[in-house]
Amino acid sequence: MTINRRRFLANSTRLAALGLAAPFMGFVGRSHSAGSESFFKISLAQWSLHRQLRSGTLKVLDFPVKTRKVFGIGAVEYVNQFFKDQAKDLKFLTAMRARAEDHNVRSLLIMVDGEGDLGDPDKGKRKQAIENHYKWIEAAKHLDCHSVRVNAAGQGSREEVAKASVEGLRALSEFAQDFNINVIVENHGGYSSNGEWLSQVLHRVDMPNCGSLPDFGNFGDYDRYLGVQQLMPFAQGISAKSFEFDSAGSEINTDFARMLRIIRDAGYRGYVGIEFEGPGDEDHGIMATKRLLEHLGRKMEVST
Template identity: 55%
Template sequence: MNNPKHRREFLRQMALYTMGAGLLPSVLSACNTGSSTKESKDSTSTGQTPAASGAKELFFKISLAEWSFHQALFSGKLNHLDFPVKAKTDFGIEAVEYVNQFFKDKAKDKAYLADLKKRCSDNGVRSVLIMCDGEGEMGDQDAKKRLQAVENHYKWVEAAEFLGCHAIRVNAAGEGKPEDVAKAVEESLAKLSDFASTHNINVIVENHGGSSSNGKWLAAVMKNVNKPNCGTLPDFGNFCLNRTKPEANTPEAWAKTKCLEEYDRYQGVTELMPYAKGVSAKTHDFDANGNCVETDYARILKIVKDANYTGHIGIEYEGSKLSEEEGIRKTLELLKRVGAELS
């Protein structure tokens, strides 16, 4: 996740440090894997990726998270509308995961969304989900602010439905004691999930800093919410519970921070997989054999498989030693190689 996400932190308040913020601070028995109608549709969609020509298909499908191109997008070298086609033509990936930051003012712009949808349709690309940040804290202790945060996500639920996604990803952030934040998050998720159910959309929560990077905490939240369209998005890397404070609220400054306390990623993924409706394959660095330095992919993908997960695993490269394109390719090759060994 530690390699938490810059996108969330430089949009949200620094106060999460009081609960032990991760790089991108920002919840678990009825939320079964792929239990909703939309998720079932997602599991049977196109995009199943063979390990190699003529080889059997992987047990999961591969998607590309837009955050992998955050540098290119923030710099203007890549336009959000061009992302799906780039995923298909440059990497052969037929499913994409959007980040709302890159079309922040377009959630209700039907002409813009229709253009995006047509580009996907024309190129055989599936829109999987929208990662939502900067819309307020679901665990805010102020009831009015908490309700506003929930309602701020409604437009993204509607946009996700229009684009053909199966889910929106939200954050379980809030200030205060973990138990108080959990109670507030559970209330928010229940309300948002009820709204999303009328649009056939799942609400999924990522381990994304602070208490949400504690697998046991987030799994308990999911269990208490107890909604069939509410689940998790386990990220292989976002398990930092406490991080040094950045000198500035910029991606570069966050990249220089260090994790002071980290939750065991293998334990965390194991705890979150029973509720998973998506999985994020985080990578930063690779060794000479193409293996991820920070995460044992053979071990962590086995955890995913043992949970009987067959949905999309989204590539999310966040490293700095390789270019974004090279990092994406390395992650894709790693997923295919290890996935083939387990399939």
């Protein structure tokens, strides 16, 4: 999957108008097959079922099975905290990969949290955080994922954390290159929830296997539509955050149609991951998000 050159240049012009440096042309994940109904495919983030996983109602190894059988979705995004002590357990990882492959489910990425701040201004702490992520790079390779999702976080001034994040992300991406794994950053609190800040960090890293995972939420007071637009030139995945729906089936916090137009116009042709975080039944929330994405995807494909 590559960004159309004309659209990429248009994005670069828009970013320049916003005072951002032109972004690099990075690898953006795996392409979807021609002739599909929409310009994107749908995946499911494991976090969408976090209550079921934490309660034990759903076992980790059964996540890809349920994804296929209950939701009819063919790709998954794992979250490391649900198997945080098994990153090096090859028997467990082999079983996880087999479950996915046996049900024709593609493993896309692992969302990694709790391993230290890659943007810590303290060089020693940052080095430890980088090394803590190594095992997840290796686990992602074993699972046949294309990426790990990490956080650009740290304590300090805006520029101090930016400088440290650039160094931390570059070092981890250099390690990940040998495994053909991408390091992608989500807008996930702190400075990273500012689309301008994060896009500048990724531009400064300037590595083809280091990109973004724009999330529809997690922007705080920052304009979420502007933030996604700023991160799209680096996007190697998309997280469609959902909470609640109105009687017509629209998500009440985010204009999904507007978001998908931004994504489509950026030339993105990969997976859009469902990440339901709302109250109530998780299965219902996932299906509501899926129906909305499918409806809008078909509608936009017809209108282009």
